[in-house]
Amino acid sequence: MNLYKSTTIACLPFVAFSLPLGLGNNLAQPIALLILTPLLIYFTSGLLASSLLFTITAATSIASLMEYGSGASGYQLLRSGIPFLWFCIILGGYKNGYKELLQKFEQIPNSKKIIHNSILIFAIGQAAQVILFYMGSGLANAASASEDGQRVLLFPTTATIIFFFYALCKRNHFLSLLLGLIILASGSKAMLLASLAMILLSLIYLRKPKKIIISTAIGTIIASLLLTVNPLAIERITGFISEEKGVDVTREYEIFHARKSFLSSPTTVLVGNGLAAPLTPGVPTPDDRWFENSKFDIENAYWSLIAKLGIVGCVLLAILFTRLPKDIVTATGVLTLMVFGFKTSYQFFTTFDGSLLLLATMLVRSTLISKSTVAKK
Numbered sequence: 001m002n003l004y005k006s007t008t009i010a011c012l013p014f015v016a017f018s019l020p021l022g023l024g025n026n027l028a029q030p031i032a033l034l035i036l037t038p039l040l041i042y043f044t045s046g047l048l049a050s051s052l053l054f055t056i057t058a059a060t061s062i063a064s065l066m067e068y069g070s071g072a073s074g075y076q077l078l079r080s081g082i083p084f085l086w087f088c089i090i091l092g093g094y095k096n097g098y099k100e101l102l103q104k105f106e107q108i109p110n111s112k113k114i115i116h117n118s119i120l121i122f123a124i125g126q127a128a129q130v131i132l133f134y135m136g137s138g139l140a141n142a143a144s145a146s147e148d149g150q151r152v153l154l155f156p157t158t159a160t161i162i163f164f165f166y167a168l169c170k171r172n173h174f175l176s177l178l179l180g181l182i183i184l185a186s187g188s189k190a191m192l193l194a195s196l197a198m199i200l201l202s203l204i205y206l207r208k209p210k211k212i213i214i215s216t217a218i219g220t221i222i223a224s225l226l227l228t229v230n231p232l233a234i235e236r237i238t239g240f241i242s243e244e245k246g247v248d249v250t251r252e253y254e255i256f257h258a259r260k261s262f263l264s265s266p267t268t269v270l271v272g273n274g275l276a277a278p279l280t281p282g283v284p285t286p287d288d289r290w291f292e293n294s295k296f297d298i299e300n301a302y303w304s305l306i307a308k309l310g311i312v313g314c315v316l317l318a319i320l321f322t323r324l325p326k327d328i329v330t331a332t333g334v335l336t337l338m339v340f341g342f343k344t345s346y347q348f349f350t351t352f353d354g355s356l357l358l359l360a361t362m363l364v365r366s367t368l369i370s371k372s373t374v375a376k377k
Helices: 003-016 025-049 049-065 074-090 092-105 110-136 158-168 172-185 190-206 207-231 231-242 249-262 266-269 288-294 301-321 328-341 351-367 371-376
Strands: 142-145 152-154
Touching: 003 025, 003 110, 025 049, 025 074, 025 092, 025 142, 025 190, 025 351, 049 074, 049 266, 049 301, 074 092, 074 301, 074 351, 092 110, 092 249, 092 351, 110 152, 110 158, 110 172, 110 351, 142 351, 152 158, 152 172, 158 190, 158 328, 158 351, 172 190, 190 266, 249 266, 249 301, 266 301, 328 351
Parallel strands: none
Antiparallel strands: 142 152
């Protein structure tokens, strides 16, 4: 494959979603599917590595569909299954796929500059979408937005966190400012907590005390200015720290039913309910489509994975994570998934956010980790 074509495939998703197209999730996901699919050619080994997990999950899902009166849905199987399949293939083939991409990147003059410029375009485009959102325009590619117009969460969400880590490591204060604006505009407690973790990890990466002190001082000033402009972020952080257990009734309700579904039989404990079976009676809402989807979606990745995959499936998924390189960039990706896991399962099911997070770590690693270090891994 042509070298520049390989770079384009790797950077295209982030450049595409930097464009203010006013996409909602219903449109963003099919577009992400189309953009990510050519990339799978690099991760064919992931299909073999994930085959046992796929076989078990498919078997339990088909069994649910064949069970009379179970309420199982073929649409929900595809809605959750395709993003989960893509995520597992990239995760399982990450090591070999990344090395192949890196080899191609290394042969391109100024490849790191191309990747950096792609990240910069992503940040500028998404920051522009935030500004347009506050101006009342509907051009933001919103994963979600508050009705009062104070918060907007842009897709892909977790990739922004990885690029924020990259900007801090590069001590690029302009890029850090843009990505910080996107994070604060989301008002997401998970985004804010993950960004704080990225600051700590970037300080570990920088190592030198002088650089750490300077970066911390500049970051503190920028954060203070942004928090002053956007006091909502302070409220969200305070709420995250002070929130008592059980305040989020919806999440508590979903976890209760997910646990009940998981423990319903020895089979579900071992291999789960699959991706086609409903896990809850649904969350009451005037929106019929939202109500139907809520029967299958759990706003907590840990209980969603346990209820859908069972103990065996979760162990197999954990084994796939061990195939990732053992470095600080992997730590950023895994930690981001862990933080978001308390909030949502969308990084694994129903959206391609998790796949784009893995791709973001590849781009960041290619600029922060030397080729010789990767070869040793």
